[in-house]
Amino acid sequence: xxxxxxxxxxxxxxxxxxxxxxxxxxxxxxxxxxxxxxxxxxxxxxxxxxxxxxxxxxxxxxxxxxxxxxxxxxxxxxxxxxxxxxxxxxxxxxxxxxxxxxxxxxxxxxxxxxxxxxxxxxxxxxxxxxxxxxxxxxxxxxxxxx
Numbered sequence: 806x807x808x809x810x811x812x813x814x815x816x817x818x819x820x821x822x823x824x825x826x827x828x829x830x831x832x833x834x835x836x837x838x839x840x841x842x843x844x845x846x847x848x849x850x851x852x853x854x855x856x857x858x859x860x861x862x863x864x865x866x867x868x869x870x871x872x873x874x875x876x877x878x879x880x881x882x883x884x885x886x887x888x889x890x891x892x893x894x895x896x897x898x899x900x901x902x903x904x905x906x907x908x909x910x911x912x913x914x915x916x917x918x919x920x921x922x923x924x925x926x927x928x929x930x931x932x933x934x935x936x937x938x939x940x941x942x943x944x945x946x947x948x949x950x951x
Contacts (some may be wrong), residue, residue: 815868836871844871
């Protein structure tokens with residue numbers, strides 16, 4: 806599970822979100838609005854949308870492309886439950902929450918690794934909620950919640 810979760814503000818442009826993903830080496834970003842997760846942005850969705858984007862269109866925001874109804878688990882649920890939720894929602898990432906705060910992202914790659922090895926059955930806990938970078942990311946300001 807990714808223990809430090811970087812999120813993007815719902816109003817940020819997808820170009821900002823893609824730069825964040827590339828810079829952080831991640832393929833998913835929680836989309837945050839007023840300190841709550843409103844969806845999950847997938848790298849593939851951003852790339853496809855940007856490839857088909859016309860300069861005549863309004864540039865899409867992170868919220869426009871975020872997948873809604875994101876699979877959620879609470880810290881302490883089993884790895885098997887995480888895999889079942891991933892299958893049920895037909896995605897490749899599950900957000901891990903603790904007291905309504907996103908504390909991690911568990912991807913299909915993580916689950917495959919965990920299910921193949923002898924690891925504890927519970928989803929690991931993470932101490933930090935996601936942070937949402939604002940469009941000021943272009944100026945080099947990233948808010949990390951600390």
